[in-house]
Amino acid sequence: xxxxxxxxxxxxxxxxxxxxxxxxxxxxxxFIRGWDFPRVQIIMIGWFLTGGFALWCYFAGPPSLxxxxxxxxxxxxxxxxxxxxxxxxxxVFPRQAKSTAAVDQHHHRADPRTIRVVVSNVEEENDQFAxxxxxxxxxxxxxxxxxxxDQRWVQAANPLFDRYPxxxxxxxxxxYGMMMLSRLPIVDHDIRFLVQDDxxxxxxxxxxxxxxxxxxxxxxxxxxxxxxxxxxxxxxxELTIWGQELADxxxxxxxxxxxxxxxxxxxxxxxxxxxxxxxPRRGRGFFNTFHADHWFLRYPLDHIFHSPHFTVSEIHxxxxxxxxxxxxxxxxxxxxxxxxxxxxxxxxxxxxxxxxIRVERARENKKNNGDAVQREPENAIRxx
Numbered sequence: 001x002x003x004x005x006x007x008x009x010x011x012x013x014x015x016x017x018x019x020x021x022x023x024x025x026x027x028x029x030x031f032i033r034g035w036d037f038p039r040v041q042i043i044m045i046g047w048f049l050t051g052g053f054a055l056w057c058y059f060a061g062p063p064s065l066x067x068x069x070x071x072x073x074x075x076x077x078x079x080x081x082x083x084x085x086x087x088x089x090x091x092v093f094p095r096q097a098k099s100t101a102a103v104d105q106h107h108h109r110a111d112p113r114t115i116r117v118v119v120s121n122v123e124e125e126n127d128q129f130a131x132x133x134x135x136x137x138x139x140x141x142x143x144x145x146x147x148x149x150d151q152r153w154v155q156a157a158n159p160l161f162d163r164y165p166x167x168x169x170x171x172x173x174x175x176y177g178m179m180m181l182s183r184l185p186i187v188d189h190d191i192r193f194l195v196q197d198d199x200x201x202x203x204x205x206x207x208x209x210x211x212x213x214x215x216x217x218x219x220x221x222x223x224x225x226x227x228x229x230x231x232x233x234x235x236x237x238e239l240t241i242w243g244q245e246l247a248d249x250x251x252x253x254x255x256x257x258x259x260x261x262x263x264x265x266x267x268x269x270x271x272x273x274x275x276x277x278x279x280p281r282r283g284r285g286f287f288n289t290f291h292a293d294h295w296f297l298r299y300p301l302d303h304i305f306h307s308p309h310f311t312v313s314e315i316h317x318x319x320x321x322x323x324x325x326x327x328x329x330x331x332x333x334x335x336x337x338x339x340x341x342x343x344x345x346x347x348x349x350x351x352x353x354x355x356x357i358r359v360e361r362a363r364e365n366k367k368n369n370g371d372a373v374q375r376e377p378e379n380a381i382r383x384x
Contacts, residue, residue: 005056012127013049014041014075020081026266026354028232028361030224031090036265037299046075048214085264088282089300095283096343100311100333109142112209113334114313115184116140119302121147121220121258121325123291124175128322129156135321136160139329145218146179147258148323157181168202178202178257180218187213195238195362196222196373201257212253212334214309217242223260224339236267237362240355241372243274252309252334253277256302258290258325263300270354273345277305280312280330289326302328308339330334 013182020042022035057068087093108114110181118141133156136144144164146153151171157179161167164181168189171177180186180202189204202218219242224232239259246253253279261268263281271277281287281300288298302316302325313331321327363369 005060006053009049009053009056010070013046014072016046016078017074020078023081023266026357027035028224028236030226030231031222033232033265037262038297039086039262039264041227041296043079043082046078052073054114086286089263090285091283091285093283094343095312096345097278097280097282097306097308097310097312098338098341100313100335102313103333104330106142108313108331109209110307111211111333114331115208115214115254115333115334116142116230116329117145117254117256117304117324118143118318118327118329119145119147119256119258120217120318120321121302121305122149122153122321123325124148124150124153124173124177126322127152129153132156132321132323135318135327137163139318139327142183143216144179144181145202145256146181147177147220149173149177149179153177154179165215165340168204170200170202172198172200174198175223176200176220178218180204180216182206184208186257193370194241195234195368195370197369199234199238199370201242202236208334212252214254214334215249215257217246217253219255219257219259221260230234232359233358233365234266234368235367236358237373239267239271240274241359243269243271243277246275246277246307246353249307251307252336253307254304254310254332255306256304256328258302261302263303267358268303269345270351270358272305273347274355275305276344277307278310279303279305279316279340281313284312284315286313287328289317289328292320292326302327304328306332308342308344309334310337311335311338313379 019035022032053071118139149171150173154171166182166186168180176199185207187205187207192201193201204216206216207213221235221238237295286300287302291297310332315330318327361374
């Protein structure tokens with residue numbers, strides 16, 4: 001009995017170690033890339049198993065099959081391995097995007113250089129429309145990005161249209177419809193299909209109160225998931241293509257949405273390095289937005305990245321709206337004179353090759369028939 005308990009505690013710990021090694025691979029299979037997500041949970045489970053072993057030894061006496069180091073060493077290794085990736089997203093790490101003074105919750109428009117953004121994946125099947133409207137009304141964003149929007153959600157948003165006279169609506173019934181509602185003028189926009197012809201992005205130019213124009217991109221790539229047979233190819237390609245394109249943009253830019261990828265993944269970090277964008281989570285916190293119904297399985301999947309033209313006044317997660325995602329809010333202030341004060345991630349020697357690999361994988365799959373992957377590789381990225 002005693003050796004059996006020890007083995008039952010040790011085997012899951014060793015499985016976590018083996019699974020964690022899959023992080024070294026960039027293969028797009030959902031099982032491999034899924035190990036990017038639960039880094040916090042893996043650390044906690046590792047020490048839970050180690051604590052369970054210690055408790056068992058306390059009551060049952062010294063171990064008969066394995067020693068304590070069989071648990072302490074793997075648990076410590078898991079902590080160091082995963083902690084290295086997640087610590088930059090905690091307050092103990094320096095903030096990548098510099099902070100500026102907080103603004104009044106209900107009167108932030110008094111500062112014409114401040115912009116409040118809310119990104120909300122409403123979950124297409126969700127029918128708690130009033131709950132969602134009340135939440136976003138209280139948040140009072142200047143730009144509201146709504147993901148998984150079908151025609152029902154367009155109708156649900158209709159009471160907000162007086163508040164948001166500038167709108168881009170692209171409802172769909174495939175979980176990838178989207179809307180952009182803005183109280184600031186949208187002076188130009190394009191619905192783009194970079195990788196797949198049923199996965200849109202909204203590419204817009206928005207005018208602030210002081211007539212400064214910023215570029216705003218809303219995205220929602222497909223996730224790697226077993227139940228629909230998707231791997232990470234399309235998602236990786238979309239993020240890397242946007243990273244390459246935004247690298248050539250010299251003006252103030254914001255890109256946000258449900259990226260279906262965690263902040264610390266290799267692809268997200270590749271996007272940040274190639275685009276020169278900033279992640280306001282770095283040095284501030286996880287702000288886990290999914291899954292809203294399961295506190296023990298939460299990850300930072302909804303993101304709002306911005307160029308170094310902006311500083312951050314506020315960032316936080318909004319209350320539950322009945323969706324499987326929490327909405328994400330950020331207050332940004334346009335301060336281009338602070339561009340050199342931020343810490344932009346430096347490109348690595350192999351980044352260009354990694355981008356090429358991810359885009360070429362998408363080109364090899366006939367399902368990926370979007371505009372960017374169908375062009376010749378050197379023309380896949382367009383300038384604004």
